Amino acid sequence: MNYQRLLNFAIEKPKVIYSLILLITLLSVAMLPKIAIDTDPENMLSQDAPARVFHNQIKTEFLMRDMIVVGLVSKNSIFTPEILNIVEQLTNDILQLDGVIAEDLLSLNVVDNISQLTNEQGVNQGVLFEYLMKQAPTSAKASQEIQQAVKRLPMLNNTLVSGDDKAVSIYVPIIAKDQSYIIAEQIRALAANITAIEQENLAFHITGLPVAEDQFGYEMFVQMGVAAPLAGVAIFLLLWFFFRNIALIIAPMVVAMATVLIIMGSLIGLGFTVHIMSSMIAIFLMPIAVVDSVHILSEFADRFKAGDDASKTIKKVMGHLYKPMLFTSITSAVGFYSLMLTPIPPVKVFGAFIGSGILLAFVLTITYIPAYIARMKPETLAKLQRAVALMEQKGRLANSLEKLGAFSVKRTKLILITFIALFAVSLVGVNRIIINDNPVNWFKADHEIRIADKALNKHFAGTYNAWLVFSNNNPQQQKALDSFSKILNTAYDGETKIAIAETYNQWLKIDSNEKSSFFTQDLLIQLDDFRFSANELEQPWLEQLYNVSEQANNAQKIFTDPEMLNWLAKLQTAVVNKGDVGKINSLTDIISTVNRELNSGDDKDFAIPNTSNGVAQTLLQFQSSHRPQDLWHFVSPDYQRTLLWLQMTSGDNQHMANVVSWIDNYINENPPPIDVQHQWAGKSYLNVVWQDAMVSGMIDSLLSSFVIVFIMMMLLFRSIKYGILAMLPLTFTITMIYGLVGWFGKAYDMPIAVLSALTLGLSIDFAIHFIQRVRELEVEHQSLSKALKAMFQEPSRAITRNAIVIAIGFTPLLLSPLMPYITVGFFLASIMILSALVTLVLLPAILTILARDRKTKNTKKLA
């Protein structure tokens, strides 16, 4: 056997092993400073995922920015000179910050108002365009005028000032989302400097998904620095409790540390970013890495007698444990590797590196640990033995396990019925699972981000954004194209004609899938240029070409079409009335508002003009403001695409998914007057997309790893029966855990989804060790009941000890300020304990029943 040679080598040349491990570890540690943190949930989708590509395309096309939302909440109306003055001051301070896109910032003192101008007699003097609040007012009356104005501006009402007038916000667009934590901190500092905020009893809040995400990244970094070492300490203490021998437990600690450092170092060194998932790798690997060592130490302590040759004993122990350890390592690795089947890049990386980490830990364990033990001093070994004996004697663990064993064998029917009942109840629970996630909920309920989120969404229409985009993907232009080419063909030959024909032919060559309108503004500009350089003979047909093109270009501006716009306005009203969406900002509001003020200023004129030209002329007025660029957030310059900005009060994916399907239905039942395609973008929508991908991906990953592990079990035990038996504990555990999730109404989110693969990978270990040992013992004792009795001595203690090591190893996660870590920590600890218990109760019970059946059959045959 090859391992025998490796083992001999390790024991004879320990220094080679030591230096090799040290060298690789140091190399990996050298990579650590290159760490790059990534907390962008967008990266849950691969770079080329269609939803993500579209999202980013829309972001660029409509110049949609990542926004930090700053909020001030008062007990009374915010329309007082004092509070408006604070808003002005804070806004001006924020405008000076690096990384803030000043011209897109939204705040009361930088946005425009459009209103009726009346003289002192109340006679209408025309329409007034001005800043809503160029300077903060000094009187209560002036403050109230601003209040009245905001109410009349649908784009601002309930976005910049809450419907109840008690909260005011500043939307701060930033150049890059990875700067949002720094900018948010700077804004916090600016606010802290404005003493008036405190004097006015204002609550200051910052929210917005970019902040939440970036802040999460920051805290994740802190978390990694605290929780991973804490897990190390917890495991160290636990090992000490079990073995009472520092020298001895240094060995598994070395294995754990080396595994974690090499894996994290190579992850970073290979250029992977540390995402929320991969940040948990250290904490996962640490307990898993010591598990095999615990088996070795336990058995070594059992077998080693004073005066024995440690090398010989360890060789025996290793020969005995090598196979189950190999299999448990491979099965655990398979469980994690199966995560690579999910379509979510960070989950793939997580699975790949933990899977490899487990195999690495195995290799380290089977080389380093024997080498280390063989070199231990006899005194130390004697001490170890005494400690173990002491622990075994008074061991409460030992007593309880013996009782548990007796119970499992006696009460087989009760156990079986209970498990079947629990299984059924769990299945019902699984069906109740609600799939939902919300990055803001990654923070604890008392975190300032959660508080801000709650406070601002209570007052405003919502700080979560989704974008519904309508596109004219099929511009009508065939007739115009025909005329164009006809005019061109009859044209007088010359340079101009050749140049235009070249442009036309270039366009014809474009692949039909990527073809858009030929009659673009660029074409018009080109034709217009030619008109000024062409000679007299060319003028008439150039003008014809221009007119044909201009008309075609104009005809394609479907989002100036009143019928289309009225359809959109109706859709908006319907969506908002339905709930879930607090408010929709769109082109139709801009047009209707300007149209109202151009006319009487009364509500009856809050409408879309009757003609396309009327719409275009209204928009020309809107653009004569301080912020003409605002228009292009809602419509593309060619008017063939429009964007509806949905404000939602919750970042729950569930709500987003509801809205998406409701709107799909609405559009089916109320088709638009012009054939347009609707697509979604925005962070809230992307979250839905990756979550769908995750759920289906996790099911694939779970099923495939289940099958692979099942096949491995049948191969390992060379028996279908034992293969099935080995799968039972984990099947029960996974179903029960997810049943619990369903019954408790805990949302199925990212951390919960990942747990399935982990459970599978870890709880199979117990079954393997258990079955392997029972079968050996059965052969040894020639009796199943004797074998089971023996099983509840040392072997069951090793299993339980391991369950405890892993469970306790994960508990530092509970101290985290971040919910995903807490969830993972809590569930993993529960899974470990539960699957150990299931293994120790269910397997003996079933084995006993099976043996009884066999006996009965045999007896019958004899009879």
Add this chain to the structure above:
Amino acid sequence: MTINVSNYMMQTVKSSVQIALSFTLLLVTNFGLHAEELSLDNSNTTNVTNNEVTKTVRDIIDQANLASYYAGNDGSAEARIIIVDENGNRQMRQFTILRKDVQDLGDQNMLVFFSQPSNVKDTVFRVEKQLKGDDNRWLFLPALDLVKRISAGDKRTSFVGSHFYYEDVSGRNPKEDNFTLVSEDKTNYTITAKPKDQNSVEFSSYTVKINKQNFLPTETIYFDQSNQAIRQMTVLQVQDIDGIPTVMKSRITNLSNNSYTEMQFRNVKYNLGLPDNIFSERSMRTPPKAWLE
């Protein structure tokens, strides 16, 4: 692109004003200098031609104001603006401007007739520029059949969605700024201006280069409170029209995202003899075709 202006040169109009007052219509410079206090005497002319005499900053500014906004008694021009956003999308608008000075270096009347894109065709702006008090502005929207008076809180709003502000088009009153002559070389004066009322504008200062030959500002850069350059006006082409140096092409760039608007003129004519009565509400609904070619 270059415009072959000679093709479009209108018949020569005899200009009585021989000093280098150029007409940039409403355009381009940010110096709508209402130089009412300037006297148009010969000493000014001498100064223009004899640059060895060091001028005071006030003289230069006044001279630039003259060059920029008051050329001829009246004028017309076809304008084309191309707005280029930060994604590189281009949008074109075309309009014709008629202008008549009520009084040299005093009040002015203007009409702006839109022709392209066709969905805003026949939209008309009418302006009565008044030195004492706010300008009177009207708007005609044909599709809504609506003439409306417009009032604006300030003059630094966008001109029909372009990077030009209304004030860039109609002229900024030099009385609103304090000027310092920073330097001068062979060709240019460099002057820094600080607004007297910081709250009325979005910049904290600007620096302008004025050509010594024709007194046209050729480049203006605006700075914000932290002294970052935020906006820039550049003259790209100057043409002599009837002996009047005229800015034919200029550009305003938003330096924070490099979006910009180019404004080009064609068919520039001076001293047409525009009658006063065409600058009326009637002309908004019924454009004076004879004067629009």
